[in-house]
Amino acid sequence: MTTATPALRATTAARHPLEHLFVDFGExxxxxxxxxxTDxxxxxxxxxxxxxxxxxxxxxxxxxPALAFGTVGELYRSYTRPAEFGRLKSVWRA
Known part of the structure; x- marks a missing residue:
């Protein structure tokens, strides 16, 4: 009788969607x-x-660096556009 052990997988922590805009959050x-x-x-x-x-x-x-030269509005759009695209893709699949 053998016992099958589950394969170990590396799990990655879910990243916050805003993290791709920053190099470092500091403190x-x-x-x-x-x-x-948003404020x-x-x-x-x-x-x-x-x-x-x-x-x-x-x-x-x-x-x-590419975002630091822009405006706050461009920074906000860089955050919201991927989320909007993800919602749009989910609608296409339905």
Whole structure:
């Protein structure tokens, strides 16, 4: 009588969708960064430089270089577009 053991798999922790925009969050969490980003968009700061915004709101956090030169609105769109595309793909499959 042999006992089959399940194959071991490496599991990866689910990443926050905002993580692909940042190099480092510093001392902050991805959830805190998302809250700050949505607050900035609601407050009408879409045209503010993303680098200036991130150094004021989340000191120590580092954006990816291509996003640091953009605006807060572009940063927000970079976060929301993949989610919108995922929802669209799920509708296509249905």
């Amino acid at each position: 902050h969490s991805a959830d805190k960064a998302l809250i700050a980003l 900035a968009v609601r407050a009408g700061q879409r045209d503010m430089n993303a680098y200036d915004w991130i150094t004021r709101v989340l000191p120590g956090a580092t954006l990816k």
